[in-house]
Amino acid sequence: MTIHKSIPHQRNAWYAVAMAEEVTRTPLRRVILGEPLVLYRAEDGTAVALEDRCCHRLAPLSPGKLVGDCIECPYHGLRFDPDGTCTFIPGQLDIPARARVQAYPLVERYGLIWAWMGDAAAELARLPDWRWAESADWAVRGGYFHIKCHYALSVDNLMDLSHIAYVHSGTIGSASDAEKAVIDTLSEPGRVTVRRWVENQPPSPGFQKRFGPDPIDRWQLIEFQPPCYIRTFKGLGKGIYGTAGFDFTSAESDPPEGALSVSRGNTCITPETDGTCHYFTVHCHHGPVPDEEADQAWALAAEALAEDVLILEQTQENMELDPAKRMVFIHFDEGVEKARQAMRMAVKEEAS
Numbered sequence: 001m002t003i004h005k006s007i008p009h010q011r012n013a014w015y016a017v018a019m020a021e022e023v024t025r026t027p028l029r030r031v032i033l034g035e036p037l038v039l040y041r042a043e044d045g046t047a048v049a050l051e052d053r054c055c056h057r058l059a060p061l062s063p064g065k066l067v068g069d070c071i072e073c074p075y076h077g078l079r080f081d082p083d084g085t086c087t088f089i090p091g092q093l094d095i096p097a098r099a100r101v102q103a104y105p106l107v108e109r110y111g112l113i114w115a116w117m118g119d120a121a122a123e124l125a126r127l128p129d130w131r132w133a134e135s136a137d138w139a140v141r142g143g144y145f146h147i148k149c150h151y152a153l154s155v156d157n158l159m160d161l162s163h164i165a166y167v168h169s170g171t172i173g174s175a176s177d178a179e180k181a182v183i184d185t186l187s188e189p190g191r192v193t194v195r196r197w198v199e200n201q202p203p204s205p206g207f208q209k210r211f212g213p214d215p216i217d218r219w220q221l222i223e224f225q226p227p228c229y230i231r232t233f234k235g236l237g238k239g240i241y242g243t244a245g246f247d248f249t250s251a252e253s254d255p256p257e258g259a260l261s262v263s264r265g266n267t268c269i270t271p272e273t274d275g276t277c278h279y280f281t282v283h284c285h286h287g288p289v290p291d292e293e294a295d296q297a298w299a300l301a302a303e304a305l306a307e308d309v310l311i312l313e314q315t316q317e318n319m320e321l322d323p324a325k326r327m328v329f330i331h332f333d334e335g336v337e338k339a340r341q342a343m344r345m346a347v348k349e350e351a352s
């Protein structure tokens with residue numbers, strides 16, 4: 001079965017659709033879950049998301065212009081307000097009731113614009129908890145990447161960090177990340193967590209540059225919540241293993257004394273089409289850290305992400321050549337498989 005048939009999209013959920021700064025008074029087109037959206041800001045700065053497909057002859061609205069808070073279709077000049085209602089048809093006073101486009105509930109949080117894509121009422125409580133992105137105790141950096149792969153492949157990539165030993169051997173990975181890691185996987189309704197710990201091992205090339213060559217301990221907790229939210233709690237330091245009072249599995253635990261780096265990665269991988277996705281990530285470094293250090297850490301993360309994009313797009317290409325080709329399960333894949341089960345379960349619950 002093809003991947004997009006085996007993992008359908010959940011609709012009643014918040015999806016990150018743009019970085020806040022991308023949405024301006026110039027309309028932006030973005031395809032989300034196979035639906036075309038046009039994003040812009042009303043005159044008071046409120047973000048608006050409408051179906052980017054005019055109800056008249058289905059032309060995109062995004063190449064059109066804004067007239068106050070309305071957007072004007074570039075084809076024959078129909079105008080739509082932020083609720084999606086047609087307010088103007090050139091030379092026609094009677095506006096048909098069906099002359100409207102879909103409007104999507106939006107919320108602006110964590111430096112991102114989120115859209116609710118389902119028919120059920122939007123529930124603010126269902127936004128993921130990325131509280132450190134709004135805390136002065138953390139230095140925040142983030143970005144948007146477009147990846148030509150099914151979003152589940154990108155989730156797989158984060159749920160199995162054994163790949164960092166190979167894909168990221170020149171940046172954030174070293175051989176010990178695959179060979180010496182102690183891994184366990186926890187699954188509960190609506191959440192899958194992979195915990196990894198590597199003790200007293202040589203740092204990767206990127207970390208050697210930042211922290212020197214001495215062996216380090218490294219911990220990574222990766223947590224998946226449907227439909228496509230991933231939080232990673234990561235850190236490294238010398239002789240941290242077993243530090244009293246430090247629980248790397250808890251978002252509430254204070255970073256341990258002597259840690260060289262502690263970070264929280266917050267990622268939403270929004271499906272675009274069945275073979276492409278939007279990757280929004282907000283990296284938070286525990287501070288106070290100088291700007292240059294936060295920039296350096298973010299640059300390293302972005303460099304590593306470019307390495308992921310390459311292998312993910314190559315894998316997608318192979319999958320498309322033979323969609324029926326089966327994969328072989330190995331011990332690294334437990335978190336990957338459990339995350340996929342959680343995705344399917346969420347879609348099933350939505351359908352019922």
Ligand code: FES
Nearest residue numbers: 054056057073076
């Ligand atoms: S297609 Fe939009 S006005 Fe005709």
Ligand SMILES: [Fe+2]
Nearest residue numbers: 157167304308
């Ligand atoms: Fe990676």
